[in-house]
Amino acid sequence: MKLTFNPYNLKSELELHEQSMIKEVVKITNVNSDVYRGCKYLAELVIIMNGEPATIFVGFKDNYPGSLPLFFDLNDSFGRIPHKEKDGFICFTRSEAIVIDKRYPVSLLLNCLENVIELIAKGISGENHEDFQLEFEAYWCHIVKGKIYGAIDTDNYNVREINLWCETSESNFTIVASEKNIKNTEVIMNTLFHIDIYQEEKFRCIYIPLKHGTSILPPAAEEEWDYSFVKNIFSKHITKKSKQKFQRIVRRKGNSTKKLEFIIFGLPLSNENTALFAYVMPGTGIDYLHPLVQKPKNVNLIPLMVERWHPNYLLNRTGGNTEVADKHVAIVGVGSVGSEIATRFAKSGVQHITVIDNDILEMDNVYRHALGNDSVYARNEDNQLINVPKVLALEKEIRRKYPFTQVTSLPKSFVELWEEGSINWKDYDLLVIAIGLANQEMDINEKMHSMKQPPPTIYAWNEPLGIGGHSLITLNNEKKGCYQCLFKPMEGKTSHNRSSFTKPNQDFSKDLTGCGSIYVPYSFLDSEKTAMLVVENSLKLLTGKLQDNPLLSWKGDDSQLKSEGFATSHRYSFGDQELQNTQLLYKDPECPVCSMKG
Numbered sequence: 001m002k003l004t005f006n007p008y009n010l011k012s013e014l015e016l017h018e019q020s021m022i023k024e025v026v027k028i029t030n031v032n033s034d035v036y037r038g039c040k041y042l043a044e045l046v047i048i049m050n051g052e053p054a055t056i057f058v059g060f061k062d063n064y065p066g067s068l069p070l071f072f073d074l075n076d077s078f079g080r081i082p083h084k085e086k087d088g089f090i091c092f093t094r095s096e097a098i099v100i101d102k103r104y105p106v107s108l109l110l111n112c113l114e115n116v117i118e119l120i121a122k123g124i125s126g127e128n129h130e131d132f133q134l135e136f137e138a139y140w141c142h143i144v145k146g147k148i149y150g151a152i153d154t155d156n157y158n159v160r161e162i163n164l165w166c167e168t169s170e171s172n173f174t175i176v177a178s179e180k181n182i183k184n185t186e187v188i189m190n191t192l193f194h195i196d197i198y199q200e201e202k203f204r205c206i207y208i209p210l211k212h213g214t215s216i217l218p219p220a221a222e223e224e225w226d227y228s229f230v231k232n233i234f235s236k237h238i239t240k241k242s243k244q245k246f247q248r249i250v251r252r253k254g255n256s257t258k259k260l261e262f263i264i265f266g267l268p269l270s271n272e273n274t275a276l277f278a279y280v281m282p283g284t285g286i287d288y289l290h291p292l293v294q295k296p297k298n299v300n301l302i303p304l305m306v307e308r309w310h311p312n313y314l315l316n317r318t319g320g321n322t323e324v325a326d327k328h329v330a331i332v333g334v335g336s337v338g339s340e341i342a343t344r345f346a347k348s349g350v351q352h353i354t355v356i357d358n359d360i361l362e363m364d365n366v367y368r369h370a371l372g373n374d375s376v377y378a379r380n381e382d383n384q385l386i387n388v389p390k391v392l393a394l395e396k397e398i399r400r401k402y403p404f405t406q407v408t409s410l411p412k413s414f415v416e417l418w419e420e421g422s423i424n425w426k427d428y429d430l431l432v433i434a435i436g437l438a439n440q441e442m443d444i445n446e447k448m449h450s451m452k453q454p455p456p457t458i459y460a461w462n463e464p465l466g467i468g469g470h471s472l473i474t475l476n477n478e479k480k481g482c483y484q485c486l487f488k489p490m491e492g493k494t495s496h497n498r499s500s501f502t503k504p505n506q507d508f509s510k511d512l513t514g515c516g517s518i519y520v521p522y523s524f525l526d527s528e529k530t531a532m533l534v535v536e537n538s539l540k541l542l543t544g545k546l547q548d549n550p551l552l553s554w555k556g557d558d559s560q561l562k563s564e565g566f567a568t569s570h571r572y573s574f575g576d577q578e579l580q581n582t583q584l585l586y587k588d589p590e591c592p593v594c595s596m597k598g
C-alpha cells in the first residue's frame with residue numbers, strides 16, 4: 001500500500017505498476033494552474049487510441065488524490081467529440097460517480113484514464129453522437145451573451161407568445177419571461193425577481209417548438225450562428241401548422257414589431273426533455289413583419305440562454321409531483337400540526353389550498369408553528385397593534401415561499417362555515433381536519449358523513465410528550481371507518497380514543513401562567529412528524545394510490561412520558577408490522593355515524 005504520490009515523478013510512479021495503457025510520460029513545466037482548471041501539475045501522456053499512438057494531457061490538483069485527475073485534449077487530437085469543452089477539457093464523469101480511494105492514487109489515475117479513452121473512442125466512432133444533442137444547453141451556454149429567466153411550459157408544443165419584460169438600469173439588465181397562463185404574474189415576478197413588471201418595458205417573445213426528431217449540432221466553442229443559419233432552423237425544423245401559427249401571431253393587430261424581438265426555440269430531445277435556446281434581434285421596424293421572415297438591414301443576433309423557473313420544471317427536478325398541481329386541499333385548523341401540513345402541501349406542488357381557522361396567532365404558538373415571530377402582530381387602520389389571524393399569516397407565508405400556490409384563507413370556524421352554507425365542500429379534493437379537539441372533530445365527522453358526496457377527509461392529531469401522532473383517513477370512496485369509530489364505548493365505560501398510545505384517563509394538560517392558558521405538551525418535532533405522515537399519505541390518496549380508510553400512526557420514544565409518571569397503552573406495545581396489520585380494525589360495526597345499522 002502506498003500513501004504518498006508525487007505527480008512530478010509520475011513516470012517513476014507508473015513504473016512501479018504493471019500497466020500498458022500509458023506508453024510515455026512527458027512532464028510539463030511552468031504550469032499556470034488558472035489555465036488548467038486549478039491543476040498545478042501537468043503531463044503529456046502517450047496512449048494508444050484505436051491502435052495508433054495519441055497524446056492526451058493529464059492534470060493534477062494540489063489535493064490529488066483527494067480529487068480526480070483532469071484530462072485535456074490540448075492538441076485537438078480527437079476533433080469535435082461530445083463531452084469535450086472549449087479548453088480541451090474532457091468531462092468523462094460526474095465526479096460523484098467515481099469513488100475516490102486515496103490509498104491507490106495510481107490506480108485512480110488509470111481507472112479514470114480508461115474511462116476517458118472509452119469516451120473518446122465513442123466520440124470518434126460517432127457512437128455517442130446523440131450526446132451532443134442531449135448536452136445541447138451545456139454547449140449553448142458557452143456562446144451566449146445573456147440570460148432570460150423564463151417560465152416555459154415545454155410540454156406545450158404550440159407556437160405561442162410569451163410575456164417578456166426587460167428591466168434595464170445603467171450597468172445591467174434583467175430579462176424575465178413567463179407563459180401567459182401563469183396566474184398572479186406581477187406578484188410572482190416581484191417575489192422571484194424583485195421586478196415590478198408595470199414599470200418595465202414589455203417586448204414580444206415567441207416560443208417556437210421545433211419538430212420531434214430535429215437534429216441540430218450545438219454550436220462549437222466560439223462558433224456563432226449567423227442569420228441564415230438561424231432562419232434555416234426556423235424554416236426547416238418547424239411544422240406547417242407552427243408556421244401558420246407564427247404568421248398569425250406576427251400579423252395580430254396592435255402587435256407591431258418593436259425595436260427588439262425575442263425568440264425562444266424548444267429542441268425536443270430523445271430523453272423527452274427539451275433544450276431551450278434563445279435569441280434577441282432588432283425588429284424590422286415594419287408592422288406585421290418579423291425579422292425571422294424579413295431580414296432586417298442591421299442583423300445583430302444575440303444568443304441567450306434560458307434559466308427555467310416554470311413550476312412543472314421546478315417540481316419535476318426536485319421530486320415534486322405535478323400530478324397534484326390541480327388538486328384543491330382544504331385544511332381545517334392551522335395550529336401546530338395544521339400549519340405544517342398546509343406549508344407541506346404547497347411544497348409538494350398542490351396549487352390550490354384553503355386554510356380555515358378562526359384563531360389568532362400568538363407569541364406562545366411560535367415555537368411549535370410553521371410561522372415565526374414576525375407573523376404574530378400587525379397594525380390595523382388605527383395603527384393599533386393587533387394579533388394576526390392564523391390563516392392570514394399563513395396565506396402570506398405560503399405565497400411568499402411558494403408563489404405558484406393559490407391560497408384562500410377563511411378566518412372562521414368549520415361550524416360557522418357549515419351553518420352559513422357558503423362553502424361547497426364537494427369542490428375540495430381533500431379535507432384535512434387538524435383541530436386537535438376530539439369533540440369538535442366528532443361533530444365535523446358526523447356532518448361530513450351526512451353529505452351526499454363528501455370529499456375524502458383526514459383527521460390528524462398529536463399525542464403528548466413525544467409518544468406519537470395519528471392520521472385517520474375517512475370517506476376515501478368507502479363510508480365505513482370514521483372518526484367516531486375510534487371512540488367505541490368499551491363495556492359501558494366512558495369512551496376514549498382507542499388509537500391512543502397512552503393509557504386512558506390521564507391528564508396531560510399543562511398550565512404555564514395559571515391564567516387558563518392550558519396546553520397539551522408536545523413539541524414542534526411531533527407536529528412535523530404528524531404533518532409528514534398526513535401529507536405523505538394524502539399525496540398517495542390524491543393520486544389514487546391509497547385504498548380504504550386506514551388509521552396511520554407514528555410511534556415515538558416513551559422516555560419522557562414515563563419520566564413524568566404516565567403510562568402507555570397496549571397499542572403502544574405494537575411493532576410497525578402489527579400497527580400496519582391492524583390499521584383497519586378500529587372500524588366499529590355498531591358505529592352510529594358510519595355503520596349501516598346506525
Ligand SMILES: [Zn+2]
Pocket residue numbers: 480481482483484485486588591592593594595
Ligand atoms: Zn364510524
